[in-house]
Amino acid sequence: MSALVIKNLNCFYQENKQKNHILKNLDLELQDNEIVCLLGESGCGKTTLLRAVSGLQNNIHGDITINGNRVNGESINLAPEQRKVGLIFQDYALFPHLSVFDNIAFSLQKMGKEAKRERVEKVLALVQLSEFSERFPHQLSGGQQQRIAIARALAYQPELMLLDEPFSNLDQHVRFKLIKEIRLLLKKHAMSALFVTHSKEEGFAFADKIALMRAGKIIQIGAPQQLYSQPSSRYVADFMGTSNYIDVQVAADNQLLSDFGQLINDSAVKHPLGSSLQLLLRPEQIAINIAVEGVGAIVDVDFLGAFQQFTVNFKGKLYVVKQNNLQEGYQIGDRVNLSIINHDFVLFND
Numbered sequence: 001m002s003a004l005v006i007k008n009l010n011c012f013y014q015e016n017k018q019k020n021h022i023l024k025n026l027d028l029e030l031q032d033n034e035i036v037c038l039l040g041e042s043g044c045g046k047t048t049l050l051r052a053v054s055g056l057q058n059n060i061h062g063d064i065t066i067n068g069n070r071v072n073g074e075s076i077n078l079a080p081e082q083r084k085v086g087l088i089f090q091d092y093a094l095f096p097h098l099s100v101f102d103n104i105a106f107s108l109q110k111m112g113k114e115a116k117r118e119r120v121e122k123v124l125a126l127v128q129l130s131e132f133s134e135r136f137p138h139q140l141s142g143g144q145q146q147r148i149a150i151a152r153a154l155a156y157q158p159e160l161m162l163l164d165e166p167f168s169n170l171d172q173h174v175r176f177k178l179i180k181e182i183r184l185l186l187k188k189h190a191m192s193a194l195f196v197t198h199s200k201e202e203g204f205a206f207a208d209k210i211a212l213m214r215a216g217k218i219i220q221i222g223a224p225q226q227l228y229s230q231p232s233s234r235y236v237a238d239f240m241g242t243s244n245y246i247d248v249q250v251a252a253d254n255q256l257l258s259d260f261g262q263l264i265n266d267s268a269v270k271h272p273l274g275s276s277l278q279l280l281l282r283p284e285q286i287a288i289n290i291a292v293e294g295v296g297a298i299v300d301v302d303f304l305g306a307f308q309q310f311t312v313n314f315k316g317k318l319y320v321v322k323q324n325n326l327q328e329g330y331q332i333g334d335r336v337n338l339s340i341i342n343h344d345f346v347l348f349n350d
């Protein structure tokens with residue numbers, strides 16, 4: 001069974017007698033035990049979509065089904081607490097006047113005292129904060145507060161976790177440690193999750209799949225690697241990482257002509273002979289070599305820890321090139337040659 005199925009979802013905000021169409025005929029499916037990241041630039045509708053799933057959003061039209069149960073429609077609109085979803089927000093949303101124990105126990109009011117204590121202790125152990133149960137939120141670090149918010153959501157034993165930018169208030173080191181920890185926890189408990197972020201690095205680290213949104217629509221969904229190496233449009237390509245584009249012409253089934261000479265693809269390119277296209281080249285798909293008579297020249301060098309990044313002027317165009325083996329002595333002004341490393345070509349005709 002799918003953990004979540006969304007069909008033809010539309011959402012509007014009414015503002016000054018004007019109706020703004022925010023989510024547009026949106027479809028999305030999450031498999032059981034799958035973590036999907038909603039990624040996209042600010043304002044594209046990520047939070048609105050998460051709120052629609054949680055039941056916090058008005059003015060929505062379309063079908064939302066969570067673990068086989070329809071949660072909205074003409075005659076149904078389940079309240080957030082009836083949807084069996086766990087919500088985790090950026091600002092932790094802990095009650096400041098309640099201890100850690102009481103914050104977690106808050107959503108378990110219908111349980112008996114002993115069962116409640118057992119449940120709270122169990123989730124505190126899961127997030128490795130058992131000894132903090134008597135503390136108050138202000139006595140915890142940001143990372144610890146977020147772990148408590150996660151424990152509180154887990155205590156409720158939701159069928160689906162919804163996370164809205166949960167890691168963005170944390171510094172880099174804590175953030176990626178927590179991301180790995182929470183991912184393992186969700187996987188261990190076979191829990192599905194929908195996770196909102198505008199950081200692709202967080203999406204890469206946390207999710208099984210990335211759903212890239214643009215202006216209220218999902219424009220591509222797939223494994224992070226797929227969106228990076230086989231983007232469906234230039235927008236996706238540019239969002240997922242640094243892109244170079246070169247003009248090419250289709251000379252034969254698997255042959256292209258370019259400033260880099262003749263290029264051979266492993267398989268036939270799906271464009272007619274003679275078409276003028278743009279070939280996407282990631283910085284690591286271009287090789288750089290110092291050559292006294294080189295056609296290109298280095299115009300910038302960035303040292304980025306594990307690799308170096310060069311900007312190269314090659315036949316009047318600038319290319320960004322990444323080199324993993326650190327090259328001593330490559331300097332601005334050096335003459336170089338560029339060549340394209342064999343890979344499966346991605347071509348666009350716009």
Ligand SMILES: Nc1ncnc2c1ncn2[C@@H]1O[C@H](COP(=O)(O)OP(=O)(O)OP(=O)(O)O)[C@@H](O)[C@H]1O
Nearest residue numbers: 013014015022041042043044045046047048049198
């Ligand atoms: N309560 C509201 N009333 C009117 N318009 C709203 C309201 N909330 C959000 N919007 C608008 O809806 C659009 C989508 O907002 P949403 O918060 O879903 O985007 P987002 O992708 O989560 O952005 P961010 O990454 O900045 O959080 C934006 O244009 C926003 O201005």
